[in-house]
Amino acid sequence: MDIIGLTGGTGSGKSVVSKELEKRNSFIIDCDKIAHRIILKGESAYNEILGYFGEDILDENGEITRKKLGQIVFLDKEKLKVLNKCTHKHIYNEVIKNIDECKKKGTFDRIIIDAPLLIEGGLTDLCDTVWVVYCDEDTRAERIVLRDNILPELAKRRIQSQKSFEEYKKVADVIIDNSGDLDSLKKQIDNILNSNER
Numbered sequence: 167m168d169i170i171g172l173t174g175g176t177g178s179g180k181s182v183v184s185k186e187l188e189k190r191n192s193f194i195i196d197c198d199k200i201a202h203r204i205i206l207k208g209e210s211a212y213n214e215i216l217g218y219f220g221e222d223i224l225d226e227n228g229e230i231t232r233k234k235l236g237q238i239v240f241l242d243k244e245k246l247k248v249l250n251k252c253t254h255k256h257i258y259n260e261v262i263k264n265i266d267e268c269k270k271k272g273t274f275d276r277i278i279i280d281a282p283l284l285i286e287g288g289l290t291d292l293c294d295t296v297w298v299v300y301c302d303e304d305t306r307a308e309r310i311v312l313r314d315n316i317l318p319e320l321a322k323r324r325i326q327s328q329k330s331f332e333e334y335k336k337v338a339d340v341i342i343d344n345s346g347d348l349d350s351l352k353k354q355i356d357n358i359l360n361s362n363e364r
Contacts, residue, residue: 167269168276168362169292173284174299175328177306177313177321179344179351183299184280186355193274195264197257197281197289204256205230214252219245240320240327254287261289285329285337297358298338300331301345 172187174180188194204211207229215230216223223234239246261279268277281289290296301309303325310321335341342354 167272167274168294169265170276170278171284171290171293171296172278172280172299173282173296174301174334174342174344175306175331176282176324177309178299178301179309180280180282180299182348182351183297183342183344183355184278186352187276187278190355190359191275192278193264193268193271193276195261195268195277195279195281197261197279197283197287200257200260201253202232204253204260205232205235210256210259211253215249218248218252240324243327246327250283250286254283257281257287258289261292265292282328285334290337295339295362296337297340297342298331298334299342299344300334301343305345 170187170192172180172184184194184196203209205215206212207227212230215235219235219238223230223238225231235249239249261281265277268274279289279293281287284290284293284296303322306325307318307321310316310324311318314321340358342351342358344351
C-alpha cells in the first residue's frame with residue numbers, strides 16, 4: 167500500500183485535494199487535526215507548549231487558544247520553531263499509529279499523510295511519493311482571508327512565514343496545480359493515480 171505525503175503552503179488547497187483523494191478510497195491522516203488534538207489540556211504537547219509560551223495563551227478553561235498562539239508564532243520565526251519542536255515528535259508518533267491501524271484494516275488503496283509541515287516534521291521518510299499542491303500567492307492570500315476571517319496583511323505574513331514554492335519543489339515527486347477550478351483539479355488527481363497504478 168503506497169503512502170503519499172501531501173503538502174503545500176497555507177491556502178494552497180491541500181484539504182480540497184485530500185477530500186478528493188478520500189473519495190478515491192484513500193485513508194487520510196490529517197496532521198492538522200492531530201496538531202489540534204495534541205495541544206488540548208491533558209494531551210501530549212500541552213505542558214511543553216505551556217512551559218515555553220506561558221499562561222497568556224490560555225482561555226478561561228485552561229485550554230490553549232490557538233488564535234493567541236498563532237498571533238505569537240506567525241510574527242516570530244524563532245517562536246514558530248519552538249512550537250514546531252514541541253509538536254513534531256508527537257505528530258510523528260500519531261502518524262505511525264495511524265499507518266499501522268490502516269495497514270491492519272487493509273481496505274484502502276493508499277495512505278495519504280496530509281501535512282503542511284511534512285518536510286519539517288520528518289514525515290517524508292515515511293512516504294513513497296510526495297505530492298505538493300501549488301497555487302499562486304494572491305489566490306492563497308484571498309483564500310486565507312475568507313477561511314480565517316483575517317486581514318490580507320496577516321494572510322500574506324502567514325504565507326511568508328512558510329517555505330517558498332521553490333523549496334517545496336525540491337522534495338516533490340508530483341506537483342498539483344490548484345490555481346484553476348475543481349474539475350481541473352479532479353482531472354489532475356485521476357491522471358496521476360491512473361499513471362501510478364499502471
